[in-house]
Amino acid sequence: AMSSISFKGEFAYMSPDPNTKKSTISSDQGKSIAYIDDFEGSKRIIPIGVSYTAWKDLSPPDNMGILSNLSKKLLMNYKAKSFWFNVLPSNVKVTDIWPNKSVSRNDEQVTVLDYVYRPSSRGSYNYNPTLENPSRNWGGMMKLLSSSASDLTKENIEYLEFWLQVKEAPENAKIYIDLGRISEDIIPNDKRDTEDKNDNGLLDEGEDTGIDGLLDYAEPNYSSTTPDPSGDNFQFVFSSNANPNANDYQNINGTEGNGQLSDNGRLPDAEDLNNNRNLDVVNSYFRYAIPLDTNRITNPFIAGGGDNARWYLYKVPLKDFAEKVNDPSFSLVEIIRVWVSGVESDVHLRIAEFNLVGNQWQKVLRPPFVTADDDVLTLSTINIEDNPDYYSPPGVFRERDKSKTEEEVLANEQSLLLKIKNLKDGDKRDIVKYLTRPLDVFFYKEMKLFVHGDLNDQNGSVSNYISENDYASEVYFRFGADSLNYYEYRQPVRSGWNEIKILFSDLTALKQRRSSDTATVRIPVPGVEGHYYGVKGKPTLRSLQYFTIGVINPKELGTTEQEVSGDIWVNELRVLEADDSPGWAYSGATSIRFADILNVNVNMSQTDPNFHRLAERFGSREERRAWGVMADLDVIKVLPVSLPGSTFKLNYQHTESMVNPVYLPTTDIKISEAAEQLEQKRIDEGYTQDEAKAEAERLKFEAQTLNVSDTWSL
Numbered sequence: 001a002m003s004s005i006s007f008k009g010e011f012a013y014m015s016p017d018p019n020t021k022k023s024t025i026s027s028d029q030g031k032s033i034a035y036i037d038d039f040e041g042s043k044r045i046i047p048i049g050v051s052y053t054a055w056k057d058l059s060p061p062d063n064m065g066i067l068s069n070l071s072k073k074l075l076m077n078y079k080a081k082s083f084w085f086n087v088l089p090s091n092v093k094v095t096d097i098w099p100n101k102s103v104s105r106n107d108e109q110v111t112v113l114d115y116v117y118r119p120s121s122r123g124s125y126n127y128n129p130t131l132e133n134p135s136r137n138w139g140g141m142m143k144l145l146s147s148s149a150s151d152l153t154k155e156n157i158e159y160l161e162f163w164l165q166v167k168e169a170p171e172n173a174k175i176y177i178d179l180g181r182i183s184e185d186i187i188p189n190d191k192r193d194t195e196d197k198n199d200n201g202l203l204d205e206g207e208d209t210g211i212d213g214l215l216d217y218a219e220p221n222y223s224s225t226t227p228d229p230s231g232d233n234f235q236f237v238f239s240s241n242a243n244p245n246a247n248d249y250q251n252i253n254g255t256e257g258n259g260q261l262s263d264n265g266r267l268p269d270a271e272d273l274n275n276n277r278n279l280d281v282v283n284s285y286f287r288y289a290i291p292l293d294t295n296r297i298t299n300p301f302i303a304g305g306g307d308n309a310r311w312y313l314y315k316v317p318l319k320d321f322a323e324k325v326n327d328p329s330f331s332l333v334e335i336i337r338v339w340v341s342g343v344e345s346d347v348h349l350r351i352a353e354f355n356l357v358g359n360q361w362q363k364v365l366r367p368p369f370v371t372a373d374d375d376v377l378t379l380s381t382i383n384i385e386d387n388p389d390y391y392s393p394p395g396v397f398r399e400r401d402k403s404k405t406e407e408e409v410l411a412n413e414q415s416l417l418l419k420i421k422n423l424k425d426g427d428k429r430d431i432v433k434y435l436t437r438p439l440d441v442f443f444y445k446e447m448k449l450f451v452h453g454d455l456n457d458q459n460g461s462v463s464n465y466i467s468e469n470d471y472a473s474e475v476y477f478r479f480g481a482d483s484l485n486y487y488e489y490r491q492p493v494r495s496g497w498n499e500i501k502i503l504f505s506d507l508t509a510l511k512q513r514r515s516s517d518t519a520t521v522r523i524p525v526p527g528v529e530g531h532y533y534g535v536k537g538k539p540t541l542r543s544l545q546y547f548t549i550g551v552i553n554p555k556e557l558g559t560t561e562q563e564v565s566g567d568i569w570v571n572e573l574r575v576l577e578a579d580d581s582p583g584w585a586y587s588g589a590t591s592i593r594f595a596d597i598l599n600v601n602v603n604m605s606q607t608d609p610n611f612h613r614l615a616e617r618f619g620s621r622e623e624r625r626a627w628g629v630m631a632d633l634d635v636i637k638v639l640p641v642s643l644p645g646s647t648f649k650l651n652y653q654h655t656e657s658m659v660n661p662v663y664l665p666t667t668d669i670k671i672s673e674a675a676e677q678l679e680q681k682r683i684d685e686g687y688t689q690d691e692a693k694a695e696a697e698r699l700k701f702e703a704q705t706l707n708v709s710d711t712w713s714l
Helices: 072-076 504-513 672-682 690-702
Strands: 004-014 035-037 043-047 082-086 112-120 138-144 156-168 175-179 284-291 300-306 312-317 323-325 335-339 347-357 375-384 414-423 426-439 446-451 465-468 474-482 485-492 494-502 521-524 530-534 544-550 564-578 585-592 598-607 623-633 647-659 703-714
Touching: 112 335, 156 375, 284 312, 323 672, 347 375, 347 414, 414 426, 414 544, 414 623, 446 474, 446 504, 485 494, 494 504, 504 530, 504 672, 544 690, 672 690
Parallel strands: 082 138
Antiparallel strands: 004 585, 035 564, 043 347, 082 112, 112 347, 138 335, 156 312, 156 347, 175 284, 175 335, 284 323, 300 312, 375 414, 414 564, 426 544, 446 494, 446 564, 474 485, 474 544, 485 530, 521 530, 585 598, 598 623, 623 647, 647 703
């Protein structure tokens, strides 16, 4: 056979862009971006709803001042007229409530719930009216909540929130809201009153009697002058929705004869709100007393509005209840009741967006010091649509709804709100968010977020700042695996928007400066006075599940024993600059044939740490080298004698491969930076320069993986 030599090789080079989404925030300078939380979706909402057919007549409330000692039956003598309705089609524009809200032409109207209370008129099932003193009278409505609202603690709900326009109300008027387990006994007789006489769940012929089960002539005190003693007859006279008259709707909630009402469907009316075929009479609930005063200075529940058509946002913290009836729990909530009492004249309210509101973030509890009833920190949201005082971080703009190609519809822009009240010297409060799936930000270079300190920066404010050694409070941001393994950034709270910038290369190298993995270390951030990096435990950027934002009133700084208060906003938590380092790889192979005596094959390959296949976004972060040689000798051919038909071949194979990682295995620490830190650490401990350098080289060597193989065969 003839001798031959052959060679083949491959080379690949790539310059990737692993994240084509670029930041529009001016300070990010167009770098690639991935959001951890932009806080637009951090608000958790359980709708209560404003559809009038879902609201029903109410059972008599407990603890009504001078009437408190009366039985439920006697309380009915003081029940005054209430009614509620929706004007359809709505005559309220979205911009009447939210001037800054952007919507499409098809969504310009918003449905609202009108509630009217007339203290001098007889209410339903009041057969012996005693209404001479209107301020003693009462009336309202109630509603079964959805099953998702039954455990507000589990759902992390902290507020009742609604938009309210006071059309008519006397001075100092209040509405009362009861929340919890509330009796269904609208007609207080301890029996389940219903229209459904045969209990088949359908409104059969002759059953449309009202929940008292009686037609007018059979009701107590029926006469020609009192044709509807129960006050439960349905009637609706429509005039004009352009300027609707409330009188048109005053009998729209009647249950006798309302089978004709298509809005409600042909279903029997009953006291049994939850449809369990029992009359639930337990009363165990929280009560909230909410002034209708629209002065934001004197009414603590007003959180927005006023810059519109006299609509105001009311936010009522669940922990700020006026009283408890029996032993309620936020873990067992079934019904909400809204009612009015203590007024001399009519009340007319319009309600929009009635919700139970919470947050995806939650307060960190430390019993017995910080419990669920703690009122030092209140967690909420603040946004450009609901809150006139809010403004976005610099360079942050509302995004356009790209599905509305023919219109400019802008999304809301929102921040997390930490409201601090009387945080004691040396004390702290924080919030946390856990991810169900770990987040890997290993291939990004930087993390950023915006923090806004209260614009009031006077003494006693969280934003009071004199110098880097004299300020009222600090904000800290932690992220990692859990509360024992995290990175930290800490800085003073200062008035206005401030941007936190966390360079991962600076942060991860801190772990090598510690005496042990369990030690906590904190060092100043280069070039930023009063700002600090920190690390605790063994966090890694490869697996983030725990995010914490906290505020502390440092004991050693600021005014001694000074309590601080104020609002802190947080927004745009993001990572930037996905690693787009170019990578390369090559492979080559040579084959040499010496007639039919000897074959020699040599191969070599190398892969750069940043090289990856097209289906992948990032490289392996490991440099890989390999080479090998294989020889195949036919021994019979080199012997001085002829041995026809004999075969005797000698094979030899040698391979070597080396893996040289850029990062310490299973960590986010660069080996080069770790080696520098270790060398400096050893010098600080008294090692000589040569000894310290040897330690650093040993660290690099121990991170490498070398495989060598020799194989002989006959």
